[in-house]
Amino acid sequence: MFASVVSFFYPVVKYLVPPSVPDLGEDVVVAGKVGDLKPNGSKVFRFGSRPALLLLTAEGEYHCVSAVCTHLGCTVQYRGDLSEIWCACHNGTYGLDGRNVSGPPPRPLENFLVNIRGSEIVVSRKRVG
Amino acid sequence: MQLFTQVHKWVDERFDWTKLTEPLRHKTVPIHKLSYWYFLGGITLFLFGIQVCTGLLLLLYYRPSANEAFESVQYIMTRVHFGWLIRSIHSWAANLMIFTAFLHMFSVLFLRAYRKPRELTWVSGMILLFLVLGFGFSGYLLPWNTLAFFATKVGTEITGQVPVLGHTMMVLMRGGEEVTGATLTRFFGVHVAVLPGLTASLILLHLALVQKFGMSLPPSVAAKAQVNPSAVREMKFLPNFLLREVMAWYVALGVLGALAAWLPWELGTKADPFGAAPAGIRPEWYFMFMFQSLKLIPSKVFHIDGELIGILAFGLAGAVWVLLPFLEGNREKRGGTLIRGAGVFALCYIVAMTIYGYMAK
Numbered sequence: 001m002f003a004s005v006v007s008f009f010y011p012v013v014k015y016l017v018p019p020s021v022p023d024l025g026e027d028v029v030v031a032g033k034v035g036d037l038k039p040n041g042s043k044v045f046r047f048g049s050r051p052a053l054l055l056l057t058a059e060g061e062y063h064c065v066s067a068v069c070t071h072l073g074c075t076v077q078y079r080g081d082l083s084e085i086w087c088a089c090h091n092g093t094y095g096l097d098g099r100n101v102s103g104p105p106p107r108p109l110e111n112f113l114v115n116i117r118g119s120e121i122v123v124s125r126k127r128v129g
Numbered sequence: 130m131q132l133f134t135q136v137h138k139w140v141d142e143r144f145d146w147t148k149l150t151e152p153l154r155h156k157t158v159p160i161h162k163l164s165y166w167y168f169l170g171g172i173t174l175f176l177f178g179i180q181v182c183t184g185l186l187l188l189l190y191y192r193p194s195a196n197e198a199f200e201s202v203q204y205i206m207t208r209v210h211f212g213w214l215i216r217s218i219h220s221w222a223a224n225l226m227i228f229t230a231f232l233h234m235f236s237v238l239f240l241r242a243y244r245k246p247r248e249l250t251w252v253s254g255m256i257l258l259f260l261v262l263g264f265g266f267s268g269y270l271l272p273w274n275t276l277a278f279f280a281t282k283v284g285t286e287i288t289g290q291v292p293v294l295g296h297t298m299m300v301l302m303r304g305g306e307e308v309t310g311a312t313l314t315r316f317f318g319v320h321v322a323v324l325p326g327l328t329a330s331l332i333l334l335h336l337a338l339v340q341k342f343g344m345s346l347p348p349s350v351a352a353k354a355q356v357n358p359s360a361v362r363e364m365k366f367l368p369n370f371l372l373r374e375v376m377a378w379y380v381a382l383g384v385l386g387a388l389a390a391w392l393p394w395e396l397g398t399k400a401d402p403f404g405a406a407p408a409g410i411r412p413e414w415y416f417m418f419m420f421q422s423l424k425l426i427p428s429k430v431f432h433i434d435g436e437l438i439g440i441l442a443f444g445l446a447g448a449v450w451v452l453l454p455f456l457e458g459n460r461e462k463r464g465g466t467l468i469r470g471a472g473v474f475a476l477c478y479i480v481a482m483t484i485y486g487y488m489a490k
Contacts, residue, residue: 017297018304018311044405049307051403067405071436072423073286074279077405088406089283090424104435106428 028124031064034116042078047123051075052112053085054123057096064123065098066110076109085109152340156366161350166240167370168377169233170339173261174332175378176226179385180264183219184321191271193317195310198273199399206396213393220394222385223265227415230261238453238472241465242345248454250338253331255451260328265413267320273313278400280412281316282308283420290440309402348465411486418479419443421486450475 031045031054042055044067051067055078065085067075074089084101085094092103098111115122140146158167190209192201205212234254237243243251270281285308289299304311346354346361354361364370412420422443426435449456453471457464 016301018300021305044403046403053405071428072283072290074283074406074410075404088408088410089279090420092428100428104424104426104428106434106436 028122031114031121031123034119034121036121040080042080044075044077047112052123053078053109054114054121055085055096057083062114062116062121063096064112064114065094066112068109069105070100070107070109071103071105153367154365156340156343157363158344158366158370159346159350160362160364161347163240163347163350166236167344168374169229169236171374172377172381173226173229173233175381176222176229176385177261177328177332179222179382180219180226181325183215183222184325186215187219188321193271193314195273195313195400198271198313199396202272202396206393214389217389217393218385221388221392223268224413224415225381225385225388227261227265230258231415234258235472235476239469240345240347241468242347243454244345244457245454247338247342247345250335250342251454252451253335253338257328257331257335259447260324260331262415264320264324264328265415267316267324269413270313270316271320272396273400274397275400275404275407276397276410278308278402279406279410280416281312283412284416285312287423287436287440290434290437291444292437292441307402414483414487417486418482421482421489424486424489446475 026048029045029047029052031047031052032043037043037054037056039056039060040058042053044051044053046052047066052064053067053076054062054064056062058080065076067077069076069087069089069092071087071090071092074087076085076087076092076094078084079086082093083096085096085098086092087094087103087105090104092105093101094105094109095101098109100106100108111126113124113126115124137146158164187205190201190205190212192198202216205216207213209215237251237254266281266284270277285299285302288302289295291298300306302312302315303309304315350361411417419439423436423439426439428435430438453468457468
């Protein structure tokens with residue numbers, strides 16, 4: 001009886017679980033061209049399968065962090081007027097390096113390396129260890 | 130009239146219709162100063178009927194894919210004759226249905242209609258309320274607009290925070306790790322097939338239980354009736370109460386039509402999975418109290434993630450709410466006061482947090 005039930009439901013349960021898609025988690029991405037961003041501006045771009053935030057401070061410094069809020073997964077944005085990264089969903093704020101500063105986010109945003117290669121802005125994951 | 134009699138006779142000869150509907154003809158509804166609360170369940174059922182009808186109409190043009198969903202709703206609203214009205218009625222009726230379902234739940238709680246022998250009527254009603262909220266949540270994503278996209282992202286992420294099974298549940302809901310077109314397809318299937326099937330079955334059970342146990346008398350009225358049985362009058366369900374109920378449906382339909390015509394439901398902008406969440410983002414009003422609470426909980430509470438505490442607290446509160454009649458048990462007086470207090474607290478909390486959510490920046 002138990003075996004019958006398992007044999008009926010096992011394929012259904014397996015069917016409901018989506019097939020695993022290989023993570024497009026590239027480690028290096030061209031985020032744009034130098035000059036795309038105005039000082040104190042930002043853009044959200046695709047880094048693997050998730051969004052990332054590239055920003056250019058008024059002082060001309062690039063920063064790049066994961067754009068996925070560590071609270072409940074909303075996509076964050078750069079607030080040029082406050083010089084901070086802000087999540088509109090639950091009012092969480094982060095520093096430009098991704099450090100969680102105020103509101104509900106429990107962890108910092110993943111911080112990426114930004115390099116300029118010729119006219120391209122290249123973003124890469126930091127190697128751990 | 131003669132035709133009607135003939136049809137009735139034809140059906141009766143084959144299916145024993147008169148016998149089947151016998152209990153309904155004997156059903157009575159007590160008349161007292163709180164009788165009008167009895168209409169709420171019927172109004173909610175009527176709005177569910179409106180949802181089924183308008184939903185079927187929307188299905189004729191709606192396309193459940195990330196590339197076409199937004200455009201198909203846009204098409205319904207701008208090109209299809211009265212498409213804006215059908216979609217508007219569907220959206221407004223959804224909101225009114227959730228509102229009347231909540232009112233119905235609180236009226237049952239405060240009139241203490243959940244007590245023995247109606248415990249399972251309460252439990253089935255609470256499951257129906259959760260299903261109705263499920264309709265709201267799954268239907269919200271279908272137009273594939275920015276607001277809906279982020280509301281779904283947050284809502285499914287909340288599920289993902291549940292310890293042990295959370296992540297698997299989130300992947301099952303989303304159809305992957307992220308909110309994508311796969312999520313839309315799943316939500317569509319759940320919204321138009323799974324939930325209607327479950328809800329229709331449970332409505333039948335709920336109505337059968339209401340029919341079995343009859344209408345509950347509030348304790349104050351029941352006490353009066355015990356002293357003087359003739360103090361509480363009754364009316365027949367068929368046709369007296371039903372005709373009054375139909376009048377209430379007619380009023381509900383009028384309100385619905387007026388809202389849909391004067392305040393057509395907006396579509397917003399198409400969702401961009403790689404765009405930032407816009408300022409002023411908020412969920413539908415019925416999830417606002419939870420949204421605002423999660424906003425206020427600090428990131429860490431005793432070294433535990435704040436949102437996890439919030440989610441577990443809401444989950445626990447929901448489970449306790451379903452089991453309220455069993456918590457009262459035989460301690461009628463003390464248990465009743467406690468449950469009424471919990472009801473007042475929950476109502477005040479929901480209203481206050483909702484208002485705060487709309488007023489907060």
